[in-house]
Amino acid sequence: MVQEKKLVQNVSGWLRIYDDGSVDRTWTGPPEAKFMAEPVPPHEEFIDGVATRDITVAESNRSVRLYLPEITSADKEKLPVVVHFQGGGFCISEPDWFMYYNMYTRFARAARFICVSPFLRCAPEHRLPAAIEDGFSTLLWLQSVAKGESKELWLEKHADFSRVFLIGDSSGGNVVHEVAALAAIPVHPGFLRSTRSKSELEKPQSPFLTLDMLDNFLALALPVGSTKDHPITCPMGEAAPPLSGLKLPPFLVCLAEMDLIWDTEMEYYEAMKKANHDVELFVSKGMTHSFYLNKIAVDMDPNTAAETEALIARVKEFIEKH
Known part of the structure; x- marks a missing residue:
């Protein structure tokens, strides 16, 4: 008789861990x-002006998704590269x-760049710094393509x-x-402290960020x-x-006014300024964590659409400035 595995942990509908160590996302x-x-x-x-391709980087054996906007006569130069790291705690x-x-x-399509988005390894199967290593290996691969060593x-x-930029939302x-x-x-970066901040206690939770996700992920x-x-x-x-x-590059820190972790995100921004780094701030008024990923809200709510x-x-x- 096969014994049924038991649920050990359920995090806000996004992730379940069982007693045999298996993970269901x-x-x-x-x-x-x-x-x-x-x-x-x-x-x-090209669909709606963008083509996509998944490739495997031989050096790391990790997959990367590319987004290429359709080249037009208005593109007088080659396009900048934006390396995107996904969120998700x-x-x-x-x-x-x-x-x-x-x-x-x-x-x-709008900002006229090629997006390179690596499939970062996820915890708990791959704890940190695995995702950091995957992000860095993506930069090394881009360098090898630039040098003609990879194709x-x-x-x-x-x-x-x-013109290479890094962008990441939440934990990205x-x-x-x-x-x-x-x-x-960094877009709504997941910078935190062990002690609860005032914003964590007072600002609204959303499907994209709950206290349960903050703690357990x-x-x-x-x-x-x-x-x-x-x-x-x-x-x-x-x-x-x-x-x-x-030695850090210019940063644009993008925050949401109603983000649960607003306080510690702002603490990071202020610390970067105090350290005399080239850092700019952009705040989406009245929005919660990762609001722009919620297509339902973007389609249905004019304010969310406008802030996106x-x-x-x-x-x-x-990107154009740099």
Whole structure:
């Protein structure tokens, strides 16, 4: 008789862990939102002005998704490259999920860049710093393509490797800080402390960020025995290297006014300013964590749609400036 496995942990409908160590990331929240966490197959033909391709990087044996906007007569030069690191508390999400496909096809089309989005390894099967290592290996691979040591036709033909930007949302923003190369855009980065902040206690939870996710995803992702004060989750803390001693690129920190972790995100921004780094701030008024990934809200609520467009425009401005 086969013994039925038992559920050990369930995190906000996004992730379940069983007593045999297996992990299930099937969305169990409202069924009308399930489509946002389903993969979109790659298509090398241009659909709504963007083509996508999945490739395997031989050096790391990791997959990377590329988003290429259709080249037009208005593109006088090769396009900048934006390396995107997905969020999800280091435990869930993939760059081919619809929520990212929808957002990064819009980004690539509007801001005129090639998006390179690696499939970062997820915890708890792969605890940190696995995702950081995957992000850094993606930069090394881009460098090898730029030098002609590796082949990727879209990048060789259309990419301007002198303009490489890093962008990451939520925990992907933490990856941005760790692997920053030329210019970086953390969007609603998951910077925290072990003690609850005022915003965590007072601001609204959403399907994209609950206190349950904050606590449990990071407990599963961080090295065993670590707390949220770890340098990856708290780069402005005492356990992290002093920000003043780091050689960092220009940063655009994008925050949401009603984000649960607003206080510690702002603490990071203020610490970067105090350390005399080139850092800019953009705030989406009245919005919650990762609001722009919620296609239902973007389609149905004019304010969410407007703030999403404003975010895209600000990222585009930052890329053009640098």
